[in-house]
Amino acid sequence: MSADEFFEVIDPRFRGLFNGSARVHQLYTGCQWAEGPAWFGGGRYLVWSDIPANRLMRFDETDGSVSVFRDPSGNSNGNTVDRQGRLITCEHGGRRVSRTEHDGRVITLADRFEGKRLNSPNDVVVKSDGSIWFTDPSYGIDTDYEGNKAQSEIGRCNVYRIDPQSGAITAVITDMERPNGLAFSPDESLLYVADTGATHKAGHPAEMRVFKVDGDRVSGGRQFAVCANGLFDGFRIDEDGRIWTSAADGVHCIAPNGTLLGRVKVPEGVANCCFGGSKYNVLYICATTSLYAVRLMISGLRTH
Numbered sequence: 001m002s003a004d005e006f007f008e009v010i011d012p013r014f015r016g017l018f019n020g021s022a023r024v025h026q027l028y029t030g031c032q033w034a035e036g037p038a039w040f041g042g043g044r045y046l047v048w049s050d051i052p053a054n055r056l057m058r059f060d061e062t063d064g065s066v067s068v069f070r071d072p073s074g075n076s077n078g079n080t081v082d083r084q085g086r087l088i089t090c091e092h093g094g095r096r097v098s099r100t101e102h103d104g105r106v107i108t109l110a111d112r113f114e115g116k117r118l119n120s121p122n123d124v125v126v127k128s129d130g131s132i133w134f135t136d137p138s139y140g141i142d143t144d145y146e147g148n149k150a151q152s153e154i155g156r157c158n159v160y161r162i163d164p165q166s167g168a169i170t171a172v173i174t175d176m177e178r179p180n181g182l183a184f185s186p187d188e189s190l191l192y193v194a195d196t197g198a199t200h201k202a203g204h205p206a207e208m209r210v211f212k213v214d215g216d217r218v219s220g221g222r223q224f225a226v227c228a229n230g231l232f233d234g235f236r237i238d239e240d241g242r243i244w245t246s247a248a249d250g251v252h253c254i255a256p257n258g259t260l261l262g263r264v265k266v267p268e269g270v271a272n273c274c275f276g277g278s279k280y281n282v283l284y285i286c287a288t289t290s291l292y293a294v295r296l297m298i299s300g301l302r303t304h
């Protein structure tokens, strides 16, 4: 068995990103739809969502055990950790972005825009200024499968920003079909956003777009990459600005210039991933029914 069974090198630069002995390990299986991994360094654990099962799960790095973190979870999807180490969660069922306080209380950060209920927040990222940026496609209200079937009140699928001081919610991107995963470049001058609009609009490109960021505003939005297999859903950025993104056949690694460098092969369709571990060089992968992990030769971008 060689590392080639777990990695596909498309560009020679990819070979330096993993060790020859590296393996993709399955840490847990038994989910219905694994999504939204988020790493808590202080506690050495990972929280992730099992959306249809309506629960949040927890993997403990110290002993490899897995337990239920929260049930019900409001059909939680994307998760992240803010600059104060608090869990930020997108909830399909709750149609909100919530925050789990240090004392365990779960509070609402956003559930409406201009008086109308959000669709079903999908994925979320926190900028260094404390602002929270999230996507709001319709997957959690399309059917009862991963939320509660309902009409969209807003009638659009936008990307929103929550102001860290006032808590005000503004729509920062309004021209996407189904905005999904999102992340900032290391210097936060760029915002990458995946569009899974092909699920609803025939022929829509399986694309990731890149926007210029100026404070609380974005501009541009050119096509950055098109997924070579399936759709880009959730993704994370490494310390050198590479994008590690979900796809149907594993995790695709894309250079900052848009070149597909290689692929981490995963035996199930991948929905999302995040970096973790004490050196932040373990890529945790949520893939359909399972949680996987692989240790890399590079580290993720630390955002908290």
Ligand code: MG
Pocket (backbone or CB within 6 Å): 077, 078, 122, 123, 180, 181, 233, 234
């Ligand atoms: Mg997603």
